[in-house]
Amino acid sequence: xxxxxxxxxxxxxxxxxxxxxxxxxxxxxxxxxxxxxxxxxxxxxxxxxxxxxxxxxxxxxxxxxxxxxxxxxxxxxxxxxxxxxxxxxxxxxxxxxxxxxxxxxxxxxxxxxxxxxxxxxx
Amino acid sequence: xxxxxxxxxxxxxxxxxxxxxxxxxxxxxxxxxxxxxxxxxxxxxxxxxxxxxxxxxxxxxxxxxxxxxxxxxxxxxxxxxxxxxxxxxxxxxxxxxxxxxxxxxxxxxxxxxxxxxxxxxxxxxxxxxxxxxxxxxxxxxxxxxxxxxxxxxxxxxxxxx
Numbered sequence: 001x002x003x004x005x006x007x008x009x010x011x012x013x014x015x016x017x018x019x020x021x022x023x024x025x026x027x028x029x030x031x032x033x034x035x036x037x038x039x040x041x042x043x044x045x046x047x048x049x050x051x052x053x054x055x056x057x058x059x060x061x062x063x064x065x066x067x068x069x070x071x072x073x074x075x076x077x078x079x080x081x082x083x084x085x086x087x088x089x090x091x092x093x094x095x096x097x098x099x100x101x102x103x104x105x106x107x108x109x110x111x112x113x114x115x116x117x118x119x120x121x122x
Numbered sequence: 123x124x125x126x127x128x129x130x131x132x133x134x135x136x137x138x139x140x141x142x143x144x145x146x147x148x149x150x151x152x153x154x155x156x157x158x159x160x161x162x163x164x165x166x167x168x169x170x171x172x173x174x175x176x177x178x179x180x181x182x183x184x185x186x187x188x189x190x191x192x193x194x195x196x197x198x199x200x201x202x203x204x205x206x207x208x209x210x211x212x213x214x215x216x217x218x219x220x221x222x223x224x225x226x227x228x229x230x231x232x233x234x235x236x237x238x239x240x241x242x243x244x245x246x247x248x249x250x251x252x253x254x255x256x257x258x259x260x261x262x263x264x265x266x267x268x269x270x271x272x273x274x275x276x277x278x279x280x281x282x283x
Contacts, residue, residue: 024150024151024154026147026150026151026179026183027147027150027179027183027186027187028147028148028150028151057154057175059176059179059180059183060180060183060246060247060250061183063246064246088168088169088172091169091172092172092173092176095173095234095253096234096246096249096250096253097234097235097237097238100238101238
């Protein structure tokens with residue numbers, strides 16, 4: 001029944017890092033996610049994409065970490081983006097207003113491309 | 123909030139599921155899946171199931187992290203879940219044996235827009251609870267603990283309490 005929560009990271013071509021999250025991001029697993037995010041930030045990375053393709057659930061704890069990271073990166077001209085959300089998680093993200101703050105993309109590739117988009121950086 | 127959906131015509135008898143678990147976050151997945159299973163049996167729409175599951179999850183986290191005080195001396199704090207699902211409503215009753223009254227039933231001062239306007243700090247769980255459920259009630263009995271009841275109505279608007 002219980003799916004393990006896993007986070008893995010891959011570097012991207014434009015100094016970004018992609019964090020691939022899998023399973024349930026809830027009050028129990030959020031510390032693990034936060035630790036990974038912190039390790040990425042400690043490495044000086046300012047461009048982060050969260051790959052949500054295999055994310056099955058996100059609670060307020062997980063959402064809060066995303067916003068905290070967004071706020072930390074903003075004054076440094078960095079950004080966190082999310083990609084490939086399932087429709088159910090996207091709905092929750094939209095209803096709660098998170099998509100007004102954090103940009104959502106249909107794929108990791110689209111999110112990475114957006115970092116270099118003149119329109120987004122204008 | 124408005125729940126403008128109907129579970130449709132089906133003949134499944136009402137479902138009651140009861141569960142007694144350690145009040146620890148590692149068991150949240152079981153609670154979420156239990157609520158979802160009961161709702162699916164009675165054909166609630168996926169979007170409403172997702173909202174209910176999230177609200178129950180947030181309520182349980184509140185109990186685990188806040189109702190049971192750090193100096194609570196009991197060796198094994200518990201959380202009790204009862205799910206009553208039918209074609210008319212999905213009710214989840216969450217009990218604890220905490221030594222303090224902890225009521226999330228009072229409506230928070232912020233709705234979702236207010237949450238963001240106020241800086242989006244703490245309190246999202248409570249906003250979720252009130253935004254996603256149709257009715258919330260709470261009782262506390264010294265020596266017995268808290269009982270929180272969350273209801274999602276099927277088919278028609280019900281005002282939140």
